[in-house]
Amino acid sequence: MHEITPGRFDGRVALLTGAGSGIGRASAIRLAAEGAQVFLHDVDPDGLAATAETITEAGGIARTRVGDVTSRDECVATVAAAVDAYDRLDVLCNIAGIAAGAHFTDIAEDSYRRMVAVNMDAPFFLCQAAIPHLLATGGNIVNMASNAGLMGQAYTSVYCMTKGALIQLTRSLAMEYAKTDLRVNAIAPGGIVTNLTHNYQMPTDVDFELMQPYFGFRGQGEADDIAGLVSFIAAPGATNIHGAVISSDRGITAG
Numbered sequence: 032m033h034e035i036t037p038g039r040f041d042g043r044v045a046l047l048t049g050a051g052s053g054i055g056r057a058s059a060i061r062l063a064a065e066g067a068q069v070f071l072h073d074v075d076p077d078g079l080a081a082t083a084e085t086i087t088e089a090g091g092i093a094r095t096r097v098g099d100v101t102s103r104d105e106c107v108a109t110v111a112a113a114v115d116a117y118d119r120l121d122v123l124c125n126i127a128g129i130a131a132g133a134h135f136t137d138i139a140e141d142s143y144r145r146m147v148a149v150n151m152d153a154p155f156f157l158c159q160a161a162i163p164h165l166l167a168t169g170g171n172i173v174n175m176a177s178n179a180g181l182m183g184q185a186y187t188s189v190y191c192m193t194k195g196a197l198i199q200l201t202r203s204l205a206m207e208y209a210k211t212d213l214r215v216n217a218i219a220p221g222g223i224v225t226n227l228t229h230n231y232q233m234p235t236d237v238d239f240e241l242m243q244p245y246f247g248f249r250g251q252g253e254a255d256d257i258a259g260l261v262s263f264i265a266a267p268g269a270t271n272i273h274g275a276v277i278s279s280d281r282g283i284t285a286g
Contacts, residue, residue, distance in 0.1 A: 033259040040067035044117040049127030051078025053225030057254035063091035070113035100153035110160035120164040125154035132186040132233035150193035169212035176217040178280040185241040205274030221280025222251040247283040
């Protein structure tokens with residue numbers, strides 16, 4: 032793990048989706064290590080329990096909720112459960128996400144709608160439910176976007192579309208709440224070694240030359256790289272960072 036800052040989140044509560052693995056798990060462990068009381072959400076009960084165990088064994092405080100963020104009711108109930116558990120909410124990290132590659136004309140409606148629901152609808156409804164509580168604490172939102180939301184990518188049209196929408200949600204909320212203490216930011220990672228990338232599916236007959244621009248030259252990053260950035264952006268001292276979309280992609284979108 033990258034060097035932590037003890038006490039950075041003392042007295043603060045963070046809700047993280049996608050906390051059962053990958054960036055969500057790394058971010059939850061990082062925030063808890065820096066003093067946050069964390070509320071963890073994921074569709075995978077085993078992964079969620081493993082994250083919580085890691086946190087509590089290290090002396091941190093974690094509560095969990097298993098559920099599917101494609102349901103608006105689940106998003107609203109998750110925010111309510113986090114506030115009920117800790118009596119406040121300071122940070123919302125929308126990290127849950129799914130990805131898959133396909134020829135555009137072969138994308139099935141159910142695959143399309145599930146990716147939209149997880150990557151785009153869930154952050155919308157979670158933000159909507161969380162913002163009244165975040166306004167009360169001067170809190171902030173960290174949305175996990177992607178380099179795919181900043182550049183066109185072959186065979187990933189739905190993923191690009193949803194991550195682009197998340198970036199625009201970030202910017203529009205930043206403008207709407209510009210006269211309050213609420214901060215809203217996004218991180219746009221490139222390839223990160225997680226279950227999402229490990230299990231990534233791509234048709235066998237793609238033109239890999241079309242994919243080269245978003246492979247980059249420095250390989251994939253680690254989940255801890257992004258967790259450190261989540262901590263930095265969400266920290267109480269990051270008051271100057273609002274409406275930002277911060278790339279952490281090893282130079283993929285540099286040119």
